[in-house]
Amino acid sequence: MASFVRIAAASLEGDACAVACRLLGARLVRVTEQGVRSGFIVETEAYRQGDPASHSCRGTTPRNHSMFERPGIAYVYFTYGNHFCLNVVCEPPGIGAAVLLRALEPELGKAEMASARGGRERDLTNGPGRLCQALSIDRTLDGTDLLSSDELFLAAGPVIPQDAIVATTRIGISQGQDRPWRFLLPANPWVSRPLPQGGGRLGTNPGTTATASP
DNA sequence: ATACAGATCATCT
């Protein structure tokens, strides 16, 4: 059994954009009877308090109540009649802010991911619905504490330099389209889609490239 | 390469 170093609670607390950047490079780990599946987070989106694109912006419902829980809680929602998406809550209870995990670079358990999902290897985890299917994440995991759970948790990964991160506008929303709150590692082949025009690096060294692999 | 319909359900008007 692989050993993982859990990520510090403090790294999940704070502004959703900051946490979204901090989560890049971290591992998402899923443990079932099938074994261990894990991947490096290579793409995230921030959904903040008062954000018109966020499920939290019109208050709690039975669907989204876990988004108003404490940092480190998983918000898993069902959408478009077919798909689940996984978020990490990042603000104190009652605020309603979270980071959507949009793409992973597969690490362990690729065969189990493929059997859970089918399709091409390249499409295993490059999208929020796909990664949930590959890791067998559904609404039964809504509300899971990603800091303490043994079946779904976050673990440390390689440190990603700020200048390897690009911020772009978010995907699939109709409100708040101007906000550049999608964060990705543009050199990594597992992102859900290539850079649109208008993305900007956060750091100061535009020549740098990086992948999430250690 | 892009463009669409269809799946199928929680939530809102």
Added chain:
DNA sequence: GATGATCTGTATT
């Protein structure tokens, strides 16, 4: 009845 933090298969440039 419409919309949506999506993905797939099929059709067309």
